[in-house]
Amino acid sequence: MAGDARVLTAHGLGADRGGRAVLDAVDLELRRGEVVALLGPNGAGKSTLVGLLAGLEAPDRGSVERSGRVAAVLQAPALARRTALANVEAGLAWWGVPRRERRRRALRALETVGAGELAGRHARALSGGEARRVHLARSLAVEPDALLLDEPFAGLDVGSRADLLYDAASVLRTERRTTLVVVHDRAEAWALADRVVVMLEGRLAAEGSPQEVFERPPTPAVAAFVGFVGRLREPGGVLWMLRPADVQLTTDGPIEGRVVRQVPLEEGLRLELDVPHGRLVTIVGVPGPAIGELVRVRVEGGVRFDSAATLEGGA
Amino acid sequence: MQFILDGLRGAFDLLVAGDPRILGVLGVTLTVALWSTLFALVAGLPIGLWLGLGRFAGRRLGLATANAGLGLPPVVVGLVVSLFLFRGAPLGFLSLIYTVEGMIVAQTVLSLPIVAALTAAAVQGVEPALLRQARALGASRVRVAALALREARVGVLAATIGALGSALSEVGALVLVGGNIEGQTQTLATAVLVRVSAGEYAQAIALGALLLALVFLIAAALTVAQQGEAKWQATRAS
Numbered sequence: 001m002a003g004d005a006r007v008l009t010a011h012g013l014g015a016d017r018g019g020r021a022v023l024d025a026v027d028l029e030l031r032r033g034e035v036v037a038l039l040g041p042n043g044a045g046k047s048t049l050v051g052l053l054a055g056l057e058a059p060d061r062g063s064v065e066r067s068g069r070v071a072a073v074l075q076a077p078a079l080a081r082r083t084a085l086a087n088v089e090a091g092l093a094w095w096g097v098p099r100r101e102r103r104r105r106a107l108r109a110l111e112t113v114g115a116g117e118l119a120g121r122h123a124r125a126l127s128g129g130e131a132r133r134v135h136l137a138r139s140l141a142v143e144p145d146a147l148l149l150d151e152p153f154a155g156l157d158v159g160s161r162a163d164l165l166y167d168a169a170s171v172l173r174t175e176r177r178t179t180l181v182v183v184h185d186r187a188e189a190w191a192l193a194d195r196v197v198v199m200l201e202g203r204l205a206a207e208g209s210p211q212e213v214f215e216r217p218p219t220p221a222v223a224a225f226v227g228f229v230g231r232l233r234e235p236g237g238v239l240w241m242l243r244p245a246d247v248q249l250t251t252d253g254p255i256e257g258r259v260v261r262q263v264p265l266e267e268g269l270r271l272e273l274d275v276p277h278g279r280l281v282t283i284v285g286v287p288g289p290a291i292g293e294l295v296r297v298r299v300e301g302g303v304r305f306d307s308a309a310t311l312e313g314g315a
Numbered sequence: 316m317q318f319i320l321d322g323l324r325g326a327f328d329l330l331v332a333g334d335p336r337i338l339g340v341l342g343v344t345l346t347v348a349l350w351s352t353l354f355a356l357v358a359g360l361p362i363g364l365w366l367g368l369g370r371f372a373g374r375r376l377g378l379a380t381a382n383a384g385l386g387l388p389p390v391v392v393g394l395v396v397s398l399f400l401f402r403g404a405p406l407g408f409l410s411l412i413y414t415v416e417g418m419i420v421a422q423t424v425l426s427l428p429i430v431a432a433l434t435a436a437a438v439q440g441v442e443p444a445l446l447r448q449a450r451a452l453g454a455s456r457v458r459v460a461a462l463a464l465r466e467a468r469v470g471v472l473a474a475t476i477g478a479l480g481s482a483l484s485e486v487g488a489l490v491l492v493g494g495n496i497e498g499q500t501q502t503l504a505t506a507v508l509v510r511v512s513a514g515e516y517a518q519a520i521a522l523g524a525l526l527l528a529l530v531f532l533i534a535a536a537l538t539v540a541q542q543g544e545a546k547w548q549a550t551r552a553s
């Protein structure tokens with residue numbers, strides 16, 4: 001990738017909190033026009049990374065190069081005690097946009113995220129989903145060279161989350177805005193991103209296209225995080241990790257297992273099975289086998305790691 | 316009882332007659348109160364923002380000092396300011412002792428901690444995430460400070476009311492620095508003191524009534540603005 005295509009580059013970024021490294025040796029590039037999804041469990045250091053990339057805090061180690069201006073949408077949708085429109089206009093004022101342009105750009109940004117009708121509504125009269133839309137519009141309006149979104153869908157109900165996700169995906173993908181977006185689940189990453197970065201325990205643990213990362217995770221820890229929750233230790237020590245969809249209950253299956261846990265889900269019954277050399281997870285229709293019942297399963301797919309691989313360690 | 320009624324009747328006559336001496340005292344009172352409040356706001360708002368939002372060593376000590384300043388004994392402030400302004404004192408060359416300007420200096424010293432401490436308390440209540448978000452969208456320190464003041468405007472108005480009220484009713488510091496010279500440095504509050512000492516109760520009551528009316532009017536105007544804002548916010552939030 002040509003150097004001039006990089007909008008944001010982090011070199012060996014590290015940050016400490018309370019004497020503990022919460023971010024360590026992070027190297028990351030954000031290239032012009034791409035949307036990158038940053039995934040990781042709680043406490044992985046995602047928000048800290050966003051703060052450092054946005055320049056809100058100075059790193060304890062490493063550096064950030066920016067070729068252009070970077071705006072961040074932080075996790076909390078904090079709005080001033082004004083109307084939605086005035087909030088977006090305030091964002092433009094902070095960014096340094098001349099007064100005469102603010103109204104037009106603010107209205108356009110609100111329309112873009114489906115919040116045009118909220119323009120005259122006071123911030124305190126907005127629902128959680130509406131406040132999130134205004135929060136997002138405020139940053140889209142400034143049209144930065146790179147946009148950092150920290151969990152833009154956090155705290156929303158399922159319906160609002162899906163609506164905002166589709167609107168955001170449409171804007172980011174159509175307008176090819178250079179964006180790093182912190183998301184919590186794989187569906188959001190699929191919808192939004194050209195590239196996925198997984199962070200575990202303060203380090204970058206995987207990077208690639210959504211297909212690469214989700215289908216061929218590079219380490220057992222990443223595999224577990226992206227949904228390969230079943231595991232079998234094969235002869236020779238090879239670790240075989242499987243998603244629920246890779247495990248089928250069948251009377252002539254080659255592996256016998258005992259149901260040790262069952263959790264009802266919308267799509268069926270989630271079963272955990274104790275099998276020789278491991279534990280598998282699958283989803284079956286209701287009514288499924290009872291706890292303690294012996295079942296037979298067939299496994300296909302999944303990912304294998306050599307004998308040295310363990311689930312410990314993020315990278 | 317008759318004595319009070321006579322005083323009130325005399326006060327009414329004096330006010331209706333528009334006694335030029337009383338108008339003069341009113342003018343000095345307003346001059347000292349408005350200028351000292353203005354100076355206290357100019358200096359106190361940045362200090363309050365710094366104490367309320369800053370992250371630096373000694374911030375708690377600064378907050379404690381500002382809060383302690385709310386209880387500054389006016390007589391002591393008047394004494395210290397006078398000691399600096401007397402002829403031959405370090406600031407004697409400014410010739411401010413026994414002048415309205417000197418009184419404004421003394422009153423500003425008294426009002427400054429009121430503005431600083433109440434502003435610091437008000438901006439500490441502003442949602443930190445909002446200020447951080449403003450910074451994430453490129454807001455300068457000045458813009459972040461302006462946002463904090465705007466969000467904390469109900470509290471900042473309370474600080475202004477406090478500073479104005481203190482200035483309108485101050486006696487000790489202003490007598491020491493201004494000398495309570497009739498027709499020159501006498502305010503409504505210090506004039507009441509003189510009239511009572513001289514047994515001129517009608518005049519004292521007239522001046523006291525005028526002072527109360529003034530305090531009430533200014534405080535009411537600011538309170539209407541403050542509570543109008545608070546009510547508007549509450550209505551919008553419901």
